[in-house]
Amino acid sequence: MEIRTSVLEYVSSRIHALRNQQQRLKNKAANASSTEPQDASTQPENSESTPAPAPANDDEIGTEKLFPGNFENITAIRSNTMKFLPNFFGHHQLSKIFICxxxxxxxxxxxxARIISESLNSEYAFVLRPGGLLYTITDVEEYHQWVLRHFLHGEQPEGGPAPASSSKDLFERVSEEELALDPCVRVMKFETEESKKVTRNKGNKYVAVFRRKADPEWPA
Structure with missing residues (x-):
């Protein structure tokens, strides 16, 4: 979901290009298998023969690779996440959310106007299933501290007591040990266009991932 037209057009064109690439690879693989010569020679039943080498992975063709789903399971739409997220996704429908x-x-x-806030975190908790993960990455340390404060401590109202419950009760931070094993974190830090831009500018990257807790039980 993206509200900026220029970004939406760029992402949509990338998706279209990747789908076309996947289709070309599938056609190439199909043509290669149909033109493969057949070995008509026979061996005596008890004769020993050198085993044929294992076939290459069907998903890999040269230096390019076929991916599950062939990028047909991804799309981009122009919408305001801050206003309409629950209109697109149902209760506990998502397993992962990325805020990059x-x-x-x-x-x-x-x-x-920040996309991390007490009210928006409640909406993320609504659409994210228990055990699901919400990923965040930024190159601004102050914003990173804002993210941690709102997910771990909740928004503190000025001049008044903290609310009895808030969205912070529905999230817990994922440990650094778990993040080191998560391939999604590596992609966020090194493979996205924005992360590559930060790398070129020798900037810092601050990552925080939060796990959706199970809904608390209603009091008897």
Missing amino acids: FPDPHFKARKHK
């Missing part, structure tokens, strides 16, 4: 290099909105008066 969001606009930090540096000015204090613009903090209400």
Whole structure:
């Protein structure tokens, strides 16, 4: 879900190009298998023969690779996540959410436009299934601290007591040991266009991942 038209067009064109590439690879694999010469020679029943080498992985052709789903299971739509997320996804429908290099909105008066907040975290908890993961990455340390504060401590109202319950009760932070084994973290840090830009600029990357807790039981 993306509200900026230019970004949406770029992502959509990338998806279209990847789908075309996958189709070419599938056609190439089909043609290669149909033109493969057949060995008509026979061996005596008890004769020894050198075993044929194992065939190459059907999913790999040269230096390119076929991926499960062939990128048909990904899309981009123009919409405002902050307003309409629950209109697109049902309760506990998602297993993963990625928030990658969001606009930090540096000015204090613009903090209400940040995509991490008490109210939005509640919506993420609504669509994310228990055990599901919410990934965040930013190159702004202050924003990273904002993310940690809102997921782990909740939003503290000015001049008043903290609420009895909030979205922080529905998330727990994933340990660094688990993150080191998660391939999604590697992709976020090194494979996305924005992460490569940060690398070129020698910037820092701050990652935090949160696991959706099970819904608390209603009191008897």
